[in-house]
Amino acid sequence: MRVDYSPDSLPAGAFYRLLTAVVVPRPIAWVSTLAPDGGPANLAPHSFFTVACTDPPIVQFTSVGRKDSLRNAEATGEFVVNFAPEPLFAQVNATATDFPRDRGEFDAVGIEREPSLRVRPPRVAASPVALECTLHSTLRLGDSTVVFGRVVHAVVSEDVLVDGRPDIGRLRPLSRLGGNEWGTVGDVHELARVPYRDRGHD
Numbered sequence: 001m002r003v004d005y006s007p008d009s010l011p012a013g014a015f016y017r018l019l020t021a022v023v024v025p026r027p028i029a030w031v032s033t034l035a036p037d038g039g040p041a042n043l044a045p046h047s048f049f050t051v052a053c054t055d056p057p058i059v060q061f062t063s064v065g066r067k068d069s070l071r072n073a074e075a076t077g078e079f080v081v082n083f084a085p086e087p088l089f090a091q092v093n094a095t096a097t098d099f100p101r102d103r104g105e106f107d108a109v110g111i112e113r114e115p116s117l118r119v120r121p122p123r124v125a126a127s128p129v130a131l132e133c134t135l136h137s138t139l140r141l142g143d144s145t146v147v148f149g150r151v152v153h154a155v156v157s158e159d160v161l162v163d164g165r166p167d168i169g170r171l172r173p174l175s176r177l178g179g180n181e182w183g184t185v186g187d188v189h190e191l192a193r194v195p196y197r198d199r200g201h202d
């Protein structure tokens with residue numbers, strides 16, 4: 001037996017909860033931006049996040065509704081995607097609080113920042129990875145806006161590198177699951193892709 005769900009017959013909120021419960025786990029972009037008027041730096045987690053293009057390198061996050069991160073990215077043309085690691089669990093969640101626009105999450109939550117190299121929004125100093133982005137474009141879809149950012153610089157802490165490559169055991173990414181659930185990395189398996197020529201012939 002399977003249970004059927006139609007977006008046409010369910011309230012949008014219910015279908016959204018179903019979608020976010022089954023599109024899992026989602027990586028978390030911890031997005032830092034600056035207000036165009038020189039207001040405090042803004043920081044917020046976005047789990048509708050992925051790589052959009054490899055060459056040029058472009059990442060994307062989605063703002064459901066018009067939030068400060070989106071407004072700032074549009075107004076300044078810049079944002080930083082900070083990696084959200086397990087040890088910063090409480091801080092990541094605290095930056096999802098709907099603080100008023102004039103209370104930046106860096107200050108409100110007490111998160112140490114460091115300057116970025118290529119863009120003006122700061123990085124999260126304790127985060128092991130930052131992707132500095134300039135706004136490529138936005139795409140309005142219904143109640144949401146997809147924000148595409150060209151990655152103009154990436155920085156990775158030496159602590160998470162093994163043989164020069166980011167190591168999953170050291171990165172310890174947080175992920176978003178359904179509802180208020182969060183995930184951490186479980187078992188990691190390595191398996192190379194099998195080229196067609198190496199498959200047995202039927």
Ligand SMILES: Cc1cc2nc3c(=O)[nH]c(=O)nc-3n(C[C@H](O)[C@H](O)[C@H](O)COP(=O)(O)O)c2cc1C
Pocket residue numbers: 028042043044045046047048049062063064065067068069070092093095096097098099176
């Ligand atoms: C783990 C996590 C993931 C989230 N993902 C998103 C997301 O993908 N898109 C979104 O609009 N809001 C998302 N939110 C909610 C925003 O972080 C929250 O609305 C925040 O206050 C927005 O801040 P801003 O107004 O400073 O941009 C998420 C919250 C959490 C805790």
